[in-house]
Amino acid sequence: MTREQADAQDAPAGADAFAEVRRRLARVRCVLFDFDGPICRLFPDGASRPVADELRDLVDASGAGHLLGAAERADTDPHLVLRAVHRARCAEGRPGSSSLARLLRVLEERVTAGGLAAAERAAAHPQWHTPSVDALIRTLADRGVRMAVVTDNSPLAAEAHLGRRGLLEYFATAQGRHPDDPGLMKPDPDVLVRALDAVGVAPEDAVMIGDTDADVRAAARAGVPFVGYGRDARTVRALRRARADLVVTSYPPLADGAWDR
Template identity: 70%
Template sequence: MAVDVDVFTDVSRALAGARCVLFDFDGPICRLFPEDSSKPIADELRREIDAFGASHVLGAAERTHKDPHVVLGAVHRALRAGAPGLRELLRLLEERVTAGELVAAELVAAHHEWHTPYADALIRKLARRGATLAVVTNNSPLAAEAHLDRRGLLPYFTTVQGRRADDPGLMKPHPDVLFRALRVLGLGPGDAVMIGDTPTDVEAAARAGVEFVGYGRNERKVRALCRAEAPTVITSYGPLIEGEWGPGS
């Protein structure tokens, strides 16, 4: 499947016709964990798992992966598979991940270089033309809300939907977070466009029936989105800010 990269006329048309735009948080709005700064949180989770005596639930990749969500997901899968005594461990790990995300969200909000270029302007432009906005993220909704509030962007979002503390198995690529946002907004999949930056975002949008625009900030991200068959990928929001593509622009 051919992927359109930086075909801004198509993206402008999609956004202009959308009643709502669903933003992934980490990537499309900011870099929540720049320079692999998520790894200390993942390492902390592994220490908690070892102390609990449950290191056997981690596979080879999960023992070294920088993403705490990967570690969290491994424990959740073991719990679902019937491994005994893991519910309390999962609750503890969720608390650790949320605390780490909250610290990162506040830190990144205070440093402009980790804000996604032109994201603020795009959010304001979409709101100005009457689109309803929502966040759909695998991060804690508390972290996303804290970050957006610090940047003065929270009032533009009708809802912020994130990882369910009681069921991390519903993180993307499961479409649950998209469906939750759409229910709050009272809209259907055909009313929405999602902006995301990972293959899991591509899959979640496809499973929800939501049109998708990929944001690839570098060549690695663009290649991953193309391999996932994102229909459209852009490398900057800049041209969307400059163009005139909807009522109230």
């Protein structure tokens, strides 16, 4: 047993949490899935660092390295680099033809390419599939529940991954990072609002399944009930600190299809 599996077993979800999530899912018309975590491990064990390093190199080569602070220099998340350049672009108040605007477009292209490559790798490696998510997706579809992806990654990555796994047909839409405005990534509710509009469902008729503090806050701001997915004890603790009222550590109790509306 791996340390992560042991942590997940030790993390208390509770039968009551599963029962309440089942009741909540039985009432909704739509489930919004975050992608990285609730559906797959897109960048396991810091695998996003090469993408983040590439972005840092591009920023330095453009002469804008001073825009990156200690966090942007050290973190494995390339989105932090995107956000830093975007903030500077907004602060300069210049047209879209500025050097920072051009740099931001290049960075967006590289993050998208990195996400696509990661999605293909994750689809080809079963150990990076979130256990039983395929069964949960098919159970929801059988019950007439519509589904959407709401992710800070590119929607192309989500579509590629789901397509490789034979799951894309179950999703009404995949909404991702706004290519022209990375400032709208979660906890901004933009991606959830776009998904709800695409599906034609009111916030109160949906549930979001996510695994980060930003997911919790985005769902709250969009008015969408939230269910936390914690694959290990660390994620469960973070979700509870973010005041997620329902957290589950596995999908099988939700995917068996033996629950009633």
